Amino acid sequence: MSDLLFFNGLRTLALLQIFVFLTILIFLFYFSRQALAEFGWGFFFNSKWSPNQQQFGALAFVYGTLVTSAIALLISVPISIGSALFLTEIGPAWLRKPVQILIELLAAIPSVVYGLWAIFELAPFVRSSIQGPLAAATSFVPFFQGPPSGIGLFTAGLVLAIMITPTITSLTVEIFKSVPRLFHEGALALGATTWEAIRIAVVSPSASGILSAVVLGLGRAMGETMAVTMIIGNRADISAHLFSPAATMSSVIANEYAEADAGLHLSSLTAVGLTLLLVSLVVNSISRLIVWRYRSFLKGVTK
């Protein structure tokens, strides 16, 4: 009797958690209906965002999110994979645990602390040591230009790269550890050099696993809010310059939501949130799918 009670109590809790998840979708949709009804699909293809003129389009934010995340991945993926190889294959045994703890510590630092650090330390560094020389050396390439403030797409991407490196690294470490050891020894026995053995017997079989880790990192980069909001400059522009200020989906919400007046502005911001939610759900589901397929692949190999 009491057993049944206990079970049903727990089940109610579980249903409540599922309920929370579903209501997130429903409520965000409900609160953005005004904007979606007003602008329709054009909402996603219009880059004009002007609360004064009651004109709202999300394209500039989608662009900002995509570009910053892409920069973050470009920087972070090679570093993460290298670190994971260091932690599983070639680092000296006594150094592995401390390095792993330190890399995991990077994930514990709150986003707002990264943001503060980025404003006062990273942005001036980017301005004087990366943007300046790069813009001077490539003055004929418009892509590398932009106002010399250190605030903008590139710095935001750089901070994101720092923040997602621990995520991708620790997931990749798990993947590498799950590759059967015999692959590696087989490659060495056939005369492969250390690097060749790693490439053939560690990296290649893990390819889809690494991909899922990267996609998960992408999901984190797209949803990350505070550090990006503090460093990206918050301008709803689509700019072809790497160093110019921009805005992402999460940064515009963080910036304007509390002050927005009820009506079209608030509704449009919620619609941006809904877009972010859907994109993040899709990205995370893709990552899960890859992991499942990878696991069944591994089971097939080690049987």
Next chain:
Amino acid sequence: MIFGRGERTQRSILQLGIRPDRRWKNILMLGLIHLAAAVALVPLFLVFYHVIKMGAPALNWSFFTSLPTPVGEKGGGMANALLGSLILVGLGALLGVPFGVLGGVFLAEYGRGKVAATMRFCVDLLSSLPSIIVGLYVYTILVVPMKSFSAYAGGLALAILMFPFVTKTTEEVLRLIPNHIREAGLALGIPRWRVVLSIVLKGAIPSVSTGVILGVARIAGETAPLLFTAFGNRNWPTQLGGATPSLPVQIYSYAISPFEEWHQQAWAGAFLLLLIVLLFNMVARYLVFRTQMGKAR
């Protein structure tokens, strides 16, 4: 296996007698891997260095005891934000911990049906949800009907961010407990719910609390979901139904302000926040370490 992981490779870094291009490529790639690990750690040291350098001198007694001062006035502190953070994290944990732990118990002990599978899926997706989305959600379900920012809303947002994490860690930990322990309890005629609560869960308390502590550390530093749920406040938080200040939000608003004194306060706040988060992480690690030692004995 004769050789442990990595032992073989250390002996053969030079790999003499191998075709030069392969040998050089080997040395180059191994060098790059070492470099990657070093580069990954650089930001950690830089962030710590700058936060300590700027924050430690700015942290003084009045930081903990006084209210923020208006622009231009020296001194002042974040006492209100510290109290506010305590309230918000407390509310979040009060709601998130039981939800998370019991959810984990459900998944680990009764986790076979359709409900459990759906829940596992939802918890997975919830745990990777952008935190600002949770803020939006709580805004629509609590702030709009109550017509006011509140500590309840902030606490709820933090709880929603916390419980998927606690659920996952609790499930994992309980799954490690061997089945014969449950069977022994059941064989003694103890009802199943007592077996689950007093034997399985009780035995796992150190590991479960590790998950809880890490969860608390995570929500203590969260800013985005508080921006439009708890909002902020330059005074003492006097009621749970009103706007409540918090340390991360205060750091944020000071950091983006144009005033030098406020930047100082932001650094001091960041230093304190970093210390708190680190402390929680170290306690969690210590608990893991102790349980592992206990098992080894």
